[in-house]
Amino acid sequence: MSSNPAIFRAAAVRPLVSPAVLQRFDIAGPRYTSYPTADRFVDAFGAADYAQALRQRRSAGAHALSLSLYVHIPFCESLCYYCACNKIVTRHHDRARQYLDGLTREAQLQAAQLGRGALVSQLHLGGGTPTFLCDAELDRLMDVLRNAFTFMPDREQSIEIDPRTVDAERLAHLAELGFNRLSFGVQDFDPDVQQAVHRMQPAAQVFELMAAARALRFASINVDLILGLPLQTAVSFDRTLERIQELRPDRVALYAYAHLPDRFKPQRRIDVNDLPAPAVRMQMLSRAIDALTAAGYVYIGMDHFALPDDTLAVAKRQGRLHRNFQGYSTQPDCDLVALGMSAIGRIGATYSQNARTLAEYYDHLNQGRLPVVRGLALTRDDLIRRSVIMALMCQGRVDFEAMSMAHLFDFRDYFAPEFAALGPLVAQGLVNLTDHDIEVTSTGWYFVRAVAMVFDRYLQADRNRGRFSRIV
Structure with missing residues (x-):
């Protein structure tokens, strides 16, 4: 679809949500991927409590109910300055081998308590950069998961992708492994903004990957954008939105950048003077909402947009929308088993989180323990x-x-x-x-x-x- 700049000029004239209203609610608050939120987890909830929750699920006959499965791959080849994820920046790909050994042990420990062969209706690989793993390593990971769980034929299987780490051949391999949903991390198409956050990726590369993904008939393709990055302006972000209209992904996630350098060390490399002023950020958000809506996207909630025929938009129309630690989902409200360093899961009326460092994660597994170090039993x-x-x-x-x-x-x-x-x-x-x-x-x-x-x-x-x- 060709660009229509008139749509984006209209955004500045007739905003769907005015900057004044946006400014009134420019406050901090949880994203509610869970309630209570993860900052309420306590150290008193540990591996024994989590194992008990798994056994209770099994004894209650919930084995016949499907669950979601999340796997955290923490590795990245380069550092993006805006990133607030729990990741490990390294070019030593041999570290993935040891990590897969750990995931194998953890999957086996989970299955021992949960019961081998539990049904999985949704799998998501997040990070970090899941495509840090080479094809053979992804093959091994899927073999590990299939050995511990039973994947339903109509499952949703998604993966987060750094466009700089894949080509058309790798996308084809992902399709062969059963992945049917992709999420490309784009953030912004402007080269100056990309340089300011240390994430250079030519727009042409993203367009080529989108064309390849379309040819491979992936069910849904998402693009992540971040609003409020250094050197962004209302005009420059309009240009990024024009490229999104050309790209025409099935879903767009428009996240607001949270500058919290005291909590996230990589953000200390961002010059606070380069960040757009609050009034400019509100203007950008207002224009983005109006532009995406004018381009045919349905506002799902919070920062998510989808084309009307995407399953997320259909689920919202039909009142079937759900929410878990990965955001909005079409899957029924179900238990979530999480594997990997720092991964957060939910079983019954409990939440759990794994060790946040590799050393601690491996230490638990080497001692034959589930790597859960904190969590919460809900009242x-x-x-x-x-x-x-x-x-x-x-x-x-x-x-x-x-x-x-x-x-x-x-x-x-x-x-x-x-x-x-x-x-x-x-x-x-x-x-x-x-x-x-x-x-x-x-x-x-x-x-x-x-x-x-x-x-x-x-x-x-x-x-x-x-x-x-x-x-x-």
């Missing part, structure tokens, strides 16, 4: 609030009677303080509040995190939100 209040927050984040509506019946409580009485806190959001047109339900408005969808935050008990007790990204 009844956690489960109630998780249901409400996920209903808001995914369906944009909470039915009081249905929620009350599901958890055996009086919704309006239980959440009396939260109803009072919703008042300003109602006045600002973000939610509609009736005697029967809460419904997020079309404008409110762009600020759904702010709506969900009202029901976050931990956040209300702790106003230190500096550890979170901006909600817009």
